[in-house]
Amino acid sequence: MATSASAGVTPGSAPGRERMDKHLVDEERVDEDRVAQFLERVITDGGAAVAGLCTSLGDRLGLYAAMAGAGPLTSARLASRTGLVERYVREWLAAQVAGEYVTYVPGTDTYELPDEHAVVLADPDSAHYAAGFFTMLQAVYATEDALMDAFRTGEGVGWQEHGPALFAGTAKFFRPGYAASLVPEWLTALDGVVAKLERGGRVADVGCGYGYSTMLMAEAFPASHFYGFDFHPPSIRAARGIAAERGLADRVRFDVATAQDFPGKGFDLITFFDCLHDTGDPGGALRCAEQALADGGTCMIVEPNGSADVQENATPVGRALTAASVAVCLPSALAQHGPQALGNHAGEEAMRTIAADAGLRRWRLAAESPVNRVYAVGR
Ligand SMILES: C[S@@+](CC[C@H](N)C(=O)[O-])C[C@H]1O[C@@H](n2cnc3c(N)ncnc32)[C@H](O)[C@@H]1O
Structure with missing residues (x-):
C-alpha cells in the first residue's frame, strides 16, 4: 500500500508535527465506552465514504437500473444484462449487500434490489432519486489539494476549476x-x-x-x-x-x-x-x-x-x-x-x-x- 508520502499526501501542519512525540490527549482519562462508540461512528462514515464510489458506479454503469423490478438475479445474469464483467459485478454486489442497499437470497446465490431502493437509486424520473449526489463526489474529492492551499492562503477555488462531474452531478441531483x-x-x-x-x-x-x-x-x-x-x-x-x-x-x-x-x-x-x-x-x-x-x-x-x-x-x-x-x-x-x-x-x-x-x-x-x-x- 502507498504511504502518505508516496501517495502525494502532504503531512499535517507544523504544530501537529511538533507534538508527534507525545499523545495529544491523556488516554488514561478518556471514557473507553465513548471512544469505542465514536470510533464505530467514524469507521461507519469511512465505509460510507468509500461505498459512495460503488453507488456512483452502480448508477453510471446502469447496474441499479438493470436490477430495478428484475427480482432476484445472479451476478452472471446481472453482468450479462449490463454487458459488464461478472467478476467485477460480483464484487460490487458484495459491497451492496454489506451496505444493505441490495438483499442477498441465500441458497439461490441471487441478489435483489428492493423496489423502495430502486426508486432512490435507479429511476432518474422519481422525486426520490438521489444517485446524482454521488456523481458530484468524484469532483469534490479531487478538490482536496486545491482546498489545502485555499485554507492556507484564503484564496478561493472557482466553480469552473472543478471537474465536469460537479456540473453534471449538480444538475442530476437537483x-x-x-x-x-x-x-x-x-x-x-x-x-x-x-x-x-x-x-x-x-x-x-x-x-x-x-x-x-x-x-x-x-x-x-x-x-x-x-x-x-x-x-x-x-x-x-x-x-x-x-x-x-x-x-x-x-x-x-x-x-x-x-x-x-x-x-x-x-x-x-x-x-x-x-x-x-x-x-x-x-x-x-x-x-x-x-x-x-x-x-x-x-x-x-x-x-x-x-x-x-x-x-x-x-x-x-x-x-x-x-x-x-x-x-x-x-x-x-x-x-x-x-x-x-x-x-x-x-x-x-x-x-x-x-x-x-x-x-x-x-x-x-x-x-x-x-x-x-x-x-x-x-x-
Ligand atoms: C449549485 S449550482 C446550481 C445550478 C442550478 N441553478 C441548479 O439549481 O441546478 C450554482 C451555479 O451558480 C453559477 N454561478 C456561480 N457564481 C455565479 C455568478 N457570479 N454569476 C453567474 N452564475 C454563477 C455556477 O456556474 C453554477 O451553475
Missing part, C-alpha cells in the same frame, strides 16, 4: 426535486405569478447551470419566454443542447452572463436556484435583479435549507450541506473576490438583509422542503 416541486408547489406559492406566466410572461433564471429549472418552467408555461444565464460556458453549452433535444429552443434562450450583469429588463419573474450563495456578490446580483424586474415582478430565491446556528445542522441533510459548503460553495464565492462569501447556511436573515439593501424589501418564506427554502421577494 433535477428530481425541481421536477416534483418547482411548478406544482413553489410557483403556485408566489402571489399571482402562475396567472402571469399562463398569460405569457418573461422569466430570467440566473445561475441556471444545466437549465433544468428553466426548462421545467418553459414546459409548463408555453406562452411565456424564458432566459437562462450562468457565468460558466460549459454549463450553458450543456443547457442549450438539452433544450434543443427537448424541443424548447423557440421559448428558452441560454446565455453566458454573470448574476451581477445579466441582460434584459421587464421580467415578471427572476429565479435564483441554489446559486446566490455561490456568488461573491449576492447583493450585486439582487441589485441587478431589482433593476430588471417588471412592475409588480417577483424574485424567487431558492436556497439550501441550512441554518446559521451550527447546532441545527446536525442532521443528515445539514451534514451534507455544511460539508458541501466547505468543498464547493464557500471556495466558489471566495474565488469571485466580491464583498461576501456566505457559504450555503448563512440563514434567512443574512439573505434578507442583503435583499433589502438591494431594494428588495418584500420578503416571504413561500415554501420549504427538507433540502430547500423558497423565498418570494420583491420591491
Whole structure:
C-alpha cells in the first residue's frame, strides 16, 4: 500500500508535527465506552465514504437500473444484462449487500434490489432519486489539494476549476426535486405569478447551470419566454443542447452572463436556484435583479435549507450541506473576490438583509422542503 508520502499526501501542519512525540490527549482519562462508540461512528462514515464510489458506479454503469423490478438475479445474469464483467459485478454486489442497499437470497446465490431502493437509486424520473449526489463526489474529492492551499492562503477555488462531474452531478441531483416541486408547489406559492406566466410572461433564471429549472418552467408555461444565464460556458453549452433535444429552443434562450450583469429588463419573474450563495456578490446580483424586474415582478430565491446556528445542522441533510459548503460553495464565492462569501447556511436573515439593501424589501418564506427554502421577494 502507498504511504502518505508516496501517495502525494502532504503531512499535517507544523504544530501537529511538533507534538508527534507525545499523545495529544491523556488516554488514561478518556471514557473507553465513548471512544469505542465514536470510533464505530467514524469507521461507519469511512465505509460510507468509500461505498459512495460503488453507488456512483452502480448508477453510471446502469447496474441499479438493470436490477430495478428484475427480482432476484445472479451476478452472471446481472453482468450479462449490463454487458459488464461478472467478476467485477460480483464484487460490487458484495459491497451492496454489506451496505444493505441490495438483499442477498441465500441458497439461490441471487441478489435483489428492493423496489423502495430502486426508486432512490435507479429511476432518474422519481422525486426520490438521489444517485446524482454521488456523481458530484468524484469532483469534490479531487478538490482536496486545491482546498489545502485555499485554507492556507484564503484564496478561493472557482466553480469552473472543478471537474465536469460537479456540473453534471449538480444538475442530476437537483433535477428530481425541481421536477416534483418547482411548478406544482413553489410557483403556485408566489402571489399571482402562475396567472402571469399562463398569460405569457418573461422569466430570467440566473445561475441556471444545466437549465433544468428553466426548462421545467418553459414546459409548463408555453406562452411565456424564458432566459437562462450562468457565468460558466460549459454549463450553458450543456443547457442549450438539452433544450434543443427537448424541443424548447423557440421559448428558452441560454446565455453566458454573470448574476451581477445579466441582460434584459421587464421580467415578471427572476429565479435564483441554489446559486446566490455561490456568488461573491449576492447583493450585486439582487441589485441587478431589482433593476430588471417588471412592475409588480417577483424574485424567487431558492436556497439550501441550512441554518446559521451550527447546532441545527446536525442532521443528515445539514451534514451534507455544511460539508458541501466547505468543498464547493464557500471556495466558489471566495474565488469571485466580491464583498461576501456566505457559504450555503448563512440563514434567512443574512439573505434578507442583503435583499433589502438591494431594494428588495418584500420578503416571504413561500415554501420549504427538507433540502430547500423558497423565498418570494420583491420591491
Ligand atoms: C449549485 S449550482 C446550481 C445550478 C442550478 N441553478 C441548479 O439549481 O441546478 C450554482 C451555479 O451558480 C453559477 N454561478 C456561480 N457564481 C455565479 C455568478 N457570479 N454569476 C453567474 N452564475 C454563477 C455556477 O456556474 C453554477 O451553475
